[in-house]
Amino acid sequence: MPEAVAILQRTPAVLDSLLRGLPDGWIAAHEGDQTWSPFDVVGHLIHGERTDWIPRARLILEHGEARPFDTFDRFAQFAASEGRTRASLLDEFAALRAKSLDELAALGLTDVDLDRRGRHPALGVVTLRQLLATWVAHDLDHVVQISRVLARQYSDEVGPWRAYLRIVSGTQG
């Protein structure tokens, strides 16, 4: 748990360091139709704080497998972020994450709690421990995604070095 929280509490600052003040072209960059820009990803992370991680943890503790999680809306940010500034999204994500971690600490989870089971609407039975591990990996997955989207804006510009840059060539990472 302390290891997991160490990542979770850093993600807002990581995104802030990377995205705040970055020229607008980078923020709107994406990988083609139906892919997300860094701006979209921050909105997605905000929606996760509001509806996914802590709400699902509470559902597991209160209802176990009896009540499945609500389906997560992967597209909520397109409406929710409309007209918002990047700075306001970064601020909101940081505030919501701090609140989530306060709530997590207040739950005072024991090892027994972490083994409690809930029901994912598509994946079936999951444990609270798996939910928290997924929260961490999901953060990092989106740091990867944002970095990859930014790097791929230079896919052509790097010329022959394309062969050495796994992020550009797509061979890995």
Place this chain on the structure above:
Amino acid sequence: MPEAVAILQRTPAVLDSLLRGLPDGWIAAHEGDQTWSPFDVVGHLIHGERTDWIPRARLILEHGEARPFDTFDRFAQFAASEGRTRASLLDEFAALRAKSLDELAALGLTDVDLDRRGRHPALGVVTLRQLLATWVAHDLDHVVQISRVLARQYSDEVGPWRAYLRIVSGTQG
């Protein structure tokens, strides 16, 4: 150029936000034999500041294609980082990067300069513009690598969510 510099100047803070103070287990984590930990990657980036980006830019401006770049030592960090603390590596990377960007600004590169050609020992003819684009993509490639290495420490812990996490399943990102 301003877009490229905007990324380059942010990388030290991104890595600092993610890695400083993170529990030791995360910093030494890797993806198996012959793969790099976050600690190794910071050392590799330091070596790039010392021997790759600005030195190669100067070589292009001064010698063009006549003198190939020195081969970059991808393993230099294993000796150079030995016994160093993570904090000192992060500090050194930040200081070297700031110096590199000062030197880049002092070069006052024109569009004609950016089209100047040099010779990579393996890839052949490259332009200064390609070198600078590669510097940016290389930074982001290693932010991806570090985030991926960290996330994959939870490959088993996420349970059924593995199917949704591209960073863990390895399908992309």
